[in-house]
Amino acid sequence: QFLVVAATLLDLKTARLLPQADVEDEEDLALLEARDLLFARLMQYRAFKQVARFVADRLATEGRRHPRQVGLEPRFAALLPEVIVSVGPDELAALAARALEPRPEPMVSLAHLHAPTVSVREQAHLVVDRLRRERSTTFRALTADADLMTTVARFLALLELFREGVVGFEQATPLGDLHLRWTGTDDADVDIDVGDEFDGGPVEEPTAPTTPEDDDV
Structure with a gap:
């Protein structure tokens, strides 16, 4: 019966898709829609029936299984070594x-972050002389x-000399050569003040605070 209904529905749906198969009666259209709905419901019923059969089989199979609630067998329990504590209460308290x-x-x-390996002041005097x-x-x-x-020290020295107004810069193109020229006097000494941020001494390491117990030792 199921195959008959399915074949009939497929035949009717094929007839509706063909151009020459025009249905003029409204009752026939309603009948086709009802049969399509019936076919869909039959397919859903078949799927749910198969799932229900699968669940029932699993429940019947798993329902016969039970856990084995027993202790560890002696032959396996003997494999665990006995815990032996070799320290006494006083030693345990000292460890805690x-x-x-x-x-x-x-x-x-x-200290190593602020200890200059090259003196900017010395490089500034070298740049002035040259x-x-x-x-x-x-x-x-x-x-x-x-x-x-x-190189970094000489560049910093040039910046300080430019700030003093004794050196001029010129760069024709971006990333091109930086041309330097002397704009100061030749007889006067240049006061080169590079500041502590360039040639400052190494930073002293902080010392840990002393406790009264440390003073008594």
Whole structure:
């Protein structure tokens, strides 16, 4: 019966899709819609019936299983070693006190961060002597014999000399050579004040605060 209904519905739906199969009667259209709905309900019923059968089989199978609630067998219990504590109450208290005592805060040294390896003041005097002698040069030529730290120190010295008004800069193109020229006098001494932020001494490491117990030792 199910195959007959399905075949009939497929035949009717095929007839509706064909151009020459025009249905003029409204009752026939209603009948087709009712049969389509019936076919959909039959398919849903079949799916739910299969799921119900599967759930029933699983319940019947799993319902016969029960957990084994027993203790550990002696042959397996003997494999566990006996716990032996080799310390007494006093030793255990000493270990607990040592573990719970406050730890000293770690101190990180900052001296290496502020100790200059190249003196900006010395590099400034070197730049002044060279510009007075050559009158003009480029920053590339000025740092041709310098390493990275010396190059940075000479650039900082040039900034200080520019602030003093004794050095001029000129750069024709972006990222091009930086041309330097001496604009100061040749006879007067240049007061080079690089400031403490460039040639400051190393920062002293903070010391841990002393406690009264430390003073008595």
